[in-house]
Amino acid sequence: MAKRTIVPIGPYHPLQEEPEFFTLTIEGEKVVDIDVQVGYNHRGIEKISEMKTFDQIPFVVERICGICSTSHPFACVQAIEDINDIEVPERAKYIRTIVGEGERIHSHLLWLGLAGHFLGYNTVYMWAWKLREEILDVMEILYGNRNNYAMFKPGGVRRDIKDEDIPDVLKKINSIIPTLEMLKKAVMDDPVLHARTKGVGILTKEEAINYSALGPTSRASGVTKDVRKDAPYAAYDKVAWDMIVTQNGDVFDKAVVRVLETFESINIMKQCIFNLPEGEVDANIKSISAGEGIGTHEAPRGEVFHYIRSDGTNTPIRHKVRAPTFMNLPTYKATIIGETIADASIILAAIDPCYCCTERMAVRDTKGKKLYGGEELIRLSQEKTEKLRAKYV
Amino acid sequence: MIYIFYLLFFGFLLTAVIGLLASWIDRKVTARVQYRVGPPLLQPLIDIIKLLGKETLVPTGASKTAFLLAPVIGFGSVVVVSTLLWINNINLGQGFMGDIIVALYLLTIPAISVIMGGFASANPFASLGASREMKLVLGYELPFVLAILVPVIKNGYAIKLTDILSFQAQNGVTVANLSGVLALIVALMCTQAKLALVPFDIPEAETEIGGGSIIEYSGAGLAVYRLTKNMLLFTLPFFLMILFMGGLRTDGIHLLNGILKYVGLVALITVIRNTNPRVRIDQAMRFFWGPMTVLAVAAIILAYKGL
Secondary structure (H helix, E strand, O other), X not given: OOXXXXXXXXXXXXXXXXXXXXXXXXXXXXXXXXXXXXXXXXXXXXXHHHOOOOOOHHHHHHOOOOOOOOHHHHHHHHHHHHXXXXXXXXXXXXXXXXXXXXXXXXXXXXXXXXXXXXXXXXXXXXXXXXXXXXXXXXXXXXXXXXXXXXXXXXXXXXXXXXXXXXXXXXXXXXXXXXXXXXXXXXXXXXHHHHHHHOOOOOOOHHHHHHOOOOHHHHXXXXXXXXXXXXXXXXXXXXXXXXXXXXXXXXXXXXXXXXHHHHHHHHHHHHHHHHOOOOOOOEOOOOOOOOEEEEEEEEXXXXXXXXXXXXXXXOOEEEEEEEOHHHHHHHHHHHHOOOOEHHHHHHHHHHOOOOHHHHOOOOOEOOOOOEOOOHHHHHHHHHHHHHHHHHHHO | OHHHHHHHHHHHHHHHHHHHHHHHHHHHHHHXXXXXXOOOOOHHHHHHHHHHOOOOOOOOOOOHHHHHHHHHHXXXXXXXXXXXXXXXXXXXXXXXXXXXXXXXXXXXXXHHHHHHHHXXXXXXXHHHHHHHHHHHHHHHHHHHHHHHHHHHHXXXXXXXXXXXXXXXXXXXXXXXXXHHHHHHHHHHHXXXXXXXXXXXXXXXXXXXXXXXXXXXXXXXXXXXXHHHHHHHHHHHHHHHHHHHHOOOOOOOHHHHHHHHHHHHHHHHHHHHHHOXXXXXXXXXXXXXHHHHHHHHHXXXXXXXXXX
């Protein structure tokens, strides 16, 4: 047996923009095992959220992810609305869709740039990010901020889209299409890129289903799974668009899915802007009664899931957040083992990970040893449930 | 005495100045291609001066002598080989029989020094980088030597650089022939790998192994590595110029011609590095031992036939 070496990636590594720790066991250049440790950036968002009013929560969850900052408020307000079955005005639904899709465009472009960077293709990196600037300008025109737009509130949106802004927005969106086409060609027709990404880090359809992979990660493996189609919300059932699905599940297909989805997002965004109905943008909710609700949104990385339980006061008593990376992270076991260390970086990046959004809880002693494993955590959560049941039921 | 002057002035000073300038051109062009502004003219020099002022750390468990000696060995070999090339260009009588072989040997030593430094640093990433560099050297040396045989054959079987230069001055440059073009393409690809630039920056691959062999270097050691790399950006294209394009002549319009040839080669290297992603080490090996070696052998056969 060849000598096994441990190659650590993290907690701080040029490859990753967030703190996380991969222990790759390698033989020569081949990866034989991987261990993922997250939990370097616990922020207690769920607990903070339980101390805020329903009006404040969207601002809190907007801070979960710095890239797809709107996907958490999106799912969160839907969870709050689900408690009371609140009907959101049509115009607000369209505006929500515009926010969500604009964010998908910039998030996918950001990923494309990073993927280029991980492959040493810095020209693609810079071009994709330059292109992303245009879409961030659109965000600034529409919502006043490049990121963290603070557009969502239970029952509607906080700001209306002004009619006089729309020509500028359309001009900017149309201006990125030719460059995006060029970038698409550069990515999809480059023989060296093909050599680096085709057949690398394959996630088969079966594995994608077994691991419950979400978003582009699953769609690249041929799984037709998209909340926007499966359980339409906002205005997604009122516009015409296609779900992008490819079959191979390798890194190349994941890139293709994201690039093509960017075009679909532009398409959805334009349709929503053209068909924007007149009317109110806010349902003016006065109170939230007791009950529980769930909200989902197809974030750029996959389905975001929020669960909120209310006891009739103005704060929730439980708020559960599940970021898409939580489900996509375990697919590393299927994709990385057996590949070379050279491909590890791009495979790790291929799920478009967002570790900090995923992190909820980790308990360690001062030497860094994990104190709670899966079983202890389940036991803890059952005890907590019993306590809650004794208190409220 | 005159040789020490050659060594210090041409081998070190002039090579370093042109190398730093070339690395600025490379960085500036790269930046413009990528919608960035790019560094000011003196940035490569400032980088090196800054590094020289920093603390040099030797990691625990590293072999101290080998670790500190490695950059110096690479640097020394580049200075010597640059001197050799300069002497041949400015003073046609000064070469010696077989100096092309010596140059080939000396041009391999910077890679050896990277391997040495990598293994001496006692870091898994550095060892990975060093083993990749070793594979890469095995890959590109074969087609490189084969490609170098073409100008030797074309220029009357001379293995003396001055003979090759004077032959080209009388009978036209090597690259004017089909075999010369093919050999230059192969040699240029190998140069890209020798310079550790994309698509062959596999041993350093920042996003994969965080700098590879040079990951543990800091301060003066890193400065010497950087300077060596910048100097190689002059020395390697210069070597190709001598073999394929008639070298550099200092009289009148020929000087401009020489500068244009050099800038052209650097521009070509920059373009290759900006339009390609990094390949994997096994793909690089296959590339060098497959298409590149075949191309080099074809060029040799063509050169025999007189094409």
